[in-house]
Amino acid sequence: MSHPLSRRTILRGAGAVLALPLLEAMIPSQAFLRSAAAAVLHTSKAAAPARMMFVFLPNGVEPTAWSQTLESVLAPQAGSFSVMRGLCHRNAEAQLDGPGDHARSAACFLTGVHPKKTSGGDITAGVSVDQVAARALSGRTQFDSLELGGESTMTAGDCDSGYSCAYSANISWRGPQTPSGKDHEPRVLFERLFAVGDAREDVRARAERIALRKSILDALSPSTAALRARIGENDRRKIDEYMEGVRELEKRIETAERFANSPTSMQASTGIVIPQGNPPSYTARIDLLADLAALALQTDRTRVVTLMLANEGSNRSFPELGVADGHHEVSHHGNHADKKEKFAKINRWQVERFARLMATLQKPDADGVPILDSTMLLLGGAITDGNRHNHDDLPIVLAGGKSLGFQHTGEHLSSAGTPLCNLYVSMLNRVGVQGDRFGDSTGALKMGG
Known part of the structure; x- marks a missing residue:
């Protein structure tokens, strides 16, 4: 009998951290619920938070x-x-x-x-x-x-x-x-949600990732592989869809940043000053x-x-x-x-x-x-x-x-x-x-x- 995956499980890598959506592996199984005092404290399906x-x-x-x-x-x-x-x-x-x-x-x-x-x-x-x-x-x-x-x-x-x-x-x-x-600014919010800034090496890794336009997911590959080994097929499919969504957001932010700093952008044609990372x-x-x-x-x-x-x-x-x-x-x-x-x-x-x-x-x-x-x-x-x-x-x-x-x-x-x-x-x-x-x-x- 395995314990459910914690709802606070996160993926970590150099300069990055990624929280997970609710997975089936986070919901206590019937066998787990029947064990010890868990049956008194839980239901078979965890209620979604308000x-x-x-x-x-x-x-x-x-x-x-x-x-x-x-x-x-x-x-x-x-x-x-x-x-x-x-x-x-x-x-x-x-x-x-x-x-x-x-x-x-x-x-x-x-x-x-x-x-x-x-x-x-x-x-x-x-x-x-x-x-x-x-x-x-x-x-x-x-x-x-x-x-x-x-x-x-x-x-x-x-x-x-x-x-x-x-x-x-x-x-x-x-x-x-x-x-x-x-x-x-979307970039600032993205980094606030998904980047680690506790240690100096994490700050450097994050700066390098942004400068080279690498994906946050690249830094998370080892921990992602370890997670996939612990979860079922439905959860693996959900993780794939979730990460595709994260990567899509990254690409949209990167596109906006490139456009904002392009000499052919609205900034150049109108004279409007657009802050770095803010889509025009x-x-x-x-x-x-x-x-x-x-x-x-x-x-x-x-x-x-x-x-x-x-x-x-x-x-x-x-x-x-x-x-x-x-x-x-x-x-x-x-x-x-x-x-x-x-x-x-x-x-x-x-x-x-x-x-x-x-x-x-x-x-x-x-x-x-x-x-x-x-x-x-x-x-x-x-x-x-x-x-x-x-x-x-x-x-x-x-x-x-x-x-x-x-x-x-x-x-x-x-x-x-x-x-x-x-x-x-x-x-x-x-x-x-x-x-x-x-x-x-x-x-x-x-x-x-």
Whole structure:
């Protein structure tokens, strides 16, 4: 009778470490379960851990096109998501503080707290829902949480009518005065997830690998061979598929880096300075970050992730969509048809990124169950109509979580004015945080289960 493989088994090599997805070899066998006291402590199938991921949508939406966009883009995922109606964030409203809806909405989005109006160092918001979950799950994974975004973090300056840039550029807050920051370069995130940096020789090996464009998998060949000798055919096939996925991500990052540093790149033709390792295509950058997040969830490197599609108030243009105007500019369309159309195109692009992530998380684990079933995946923001800056009936989509008790019928209608924090309470309950209070919640939102 053999002992099951530890869920924390990793492959190690010079300058590299790779966590593994859930394998059949990690699930206790019936014989093992009948031995000693194991039968009392385990079931024949280990329950998948509860996970959560928040995808932030800045600048609101074009409301006349939003429902149709959701319906058309998310149609292939029917039965796996709910469009949440009636939820609000009252603490994103002015409350006598005047202009600054963008900064307030980002700071309030995951905290439910009205931020202090300041552009100085005395920023004050609240602990965000992702960090409450991360604390509850602390120690169970290598990273308590991951914070990602397409644009860099800012912690100082005035970005919105007297509000600090720290509010606009962060949705995750470890404490009322401490935004979590975020990774925005796919290469940096890849190396953080898979490279060993404890010893000097590992740092040197990693630098050489990157310079020579070698694969992280090359350094892991000996430990991979040893693992394959211990596992069955199904697990070997799963390991092969998993490593093909890792290598594909490496190649995409390498391609992006080569393009970014090429004299024929967009950088040369436009004069835009692109940081080393950041794809000049914003779509490629967001998709790489999302794929790395999915891989981190799949391998149980973390169970909590936030991803900002852009900073709140971002005025980024989208040439790949034929939108040369800035995002923030077209969100204030003034009911001009051409700007509304451009704004709707950006919204559709945002939903397409979310749908792609959903599809990635539909991949099954060792039990044949989609990872999405144990992952609460939320898309949304704290501004509804980008032109009006209102904070009621927010654009929120909740996907996944089937094995955690969430039932999806396509739409979930709450009474007008129901705090978004009520949904957060329900999500926190699923990861073991008991109680019915978070932010301005009035209780837990009921969604089955």
